[in-house]
Amino acid sequence: MKKSIAMKNSLEKLKNEAQVLLDNNKVEDAKNKMEEVRTLKAAIEVQEELEQEEEAILAAQAEAEKELEEGSTKDSKNKTKENANMIRAMLKKVTGKKLTEAENALILPTTTAPEGTNGEGYILPQDIRTLIQKKIRQYKSLRDVLGYMPAGALTGSFPVENFETVSGLVDFADGTDGEDEEEIKFKNVKFSLQEKAAFIKLSNTLLSLTDNALINYVVDVFARKAVVTENIMGLAALKSNKTVKTIADWKALKSSINKDLDPGVLFGTVIVTNQDGFDVLDAALDSFGRPILQPNPANPTQSLFKGYPIAVYSNTMLPTTNGKAPIIYGNLSCAVCFVDLNGQIAFATSSEAGFMSNTTIARLIEFIDIVQCDNSDKCYIYGEIAVEPAA
Incomplete structure (x- = not known):
């Protein structure tokens, strides 16, 4: 669970406590509690900004890893194809078949x-x-x-x-x-x-x-x-x-x-x-x-x-x-x-x-x-x- 969500739960709890104080005619105490509410609201805004930054960084890292993995897989597939084509080129060469310039370069x-x-x-x-x-x-x-x-x-x-x-x-x-x-x-x-x-x-x-x-x-x-x-x-x-x-x-x-x-x-x-x-x-x-x-x-x-x-x-x-x-x-x-x-x-x-x-x-x-x-x-x-x- 994100920290901002836990902070929002605490915010609701503070609001409820302020309401109870006000209902009991404890106006000064209710005002003090509302100061805590406002301070926590400001903290939540900062926390949400931090979480957005972290999510953006993680998303960028995930994208980079995905591209690297896809590139590695692509390189592996390309190498397999190159090796197989090399064998085919050798088979063609030794059986007297004409090779393309690309096939000749492989052997x-x-x-x-x-x-x-x-x-x-x-x-x-x-x-x-x-x-x-x-x-x-x-x-x-x-x-x-x-x-x-x-x-x-x-x-x-x-x-x-x-x-x-x-x-x-x-x-x-x-x-x-x-x-x-x-x-x-x-x-x-x-x-x-x-x-x-x-x-x-x-x-x-x-x-x-x-x-x-x-x-x-x-x-x-x-x-x-x-x-x-x-x-x-x-x-x-x-x-x-x-x-x-x-x-x-x-x-x-x-x-x-x-x-x-x-x-x-x-x-x-x-x-x-x-x-x-x-x-x-x-x-x-x-x-x-x-x-x-x-x-x-x-x-x-x-x-x-x-x-x-x-x-x-x-x-x-x-x-x-x-x-x-x-x-x-x-x-x-x-x-x-x-x-x-x-x-x-x-x-x-x-x-x-x-x-x-x-x-x-x-x-x-x-x-x-x-x-x-x-x-x-x-x-x-x-x-x-x-x-x-x-x-």
Whole structure:
């Protein structure tokens, strides 16, 4: 309720009091009460002016916010349309159709094969690449737990120092050579980006999809295929050069984390297992009958073991073999890295692939490698935990 309304109610009350005084022949008292009435009337006028000013300011702010929101929505719609038109332009270009000047301005050739050696190649818009990465994570990608290194070339290397050989800071004063370079045990991790493609059959139907439907179709097709491929590559890198450690139960897992892993990696430790392995841990109780897993306060759908998050993957991706479920734990982001061409995803075609049906096959291509940076058991353990045999 406005303050002026409350003041008007008080005004009526004062008027009634003045009338009662006058009816009782208390003229002087009635005059004094009328002075209060006049003072309150003046105050009400000022209060109403203030309220009108405030209403005008609020109305102006609301209008400005509405215009900003409409502008933001319009910008978002325009960006969606631009991205969809970019895809349509690429589809037309690679199928040999003539592009308008505006359509030509939308597309950007890849740096890897700008002349179209393996079919015309173009870079997907950044917004669509971002949507693909988000969708990949929704499909439970190992990207969530492994490291990442963007590359500017298809091949190369980067230096790392294993936890088993890591050394401290060295004395290095001006005019001295410091330690002998042999004392610093760096190793070069080489990468060679591979082209991994998802195929889409091009058609007039695809070109005629609405803007959002076209973008979502491209994003979904690529993401579903990419996460399968990336997880297979990531799992192979995690298992490379490792001796599998047998974990009898949750107590053995706890002991291994305490004794095997270097305390320096614990800050980034995560536990990766499949549905069977998670079921074993989820059913385990301590000596007081309490569950050993606790919900993550920041993410109630995630469970913690000793405060370390558990990432659960499907039995299909991480299969249980001979009654043992894989369980990988440690600082996996230091152990294994995704390497890609700065997140670049290219769009190319191959008419030969679809010659039987007289169609052109589009390829969405990412350039990726997954490399093991540190195979030390101080960094991470590749283990297997016993599960109940299937009925």
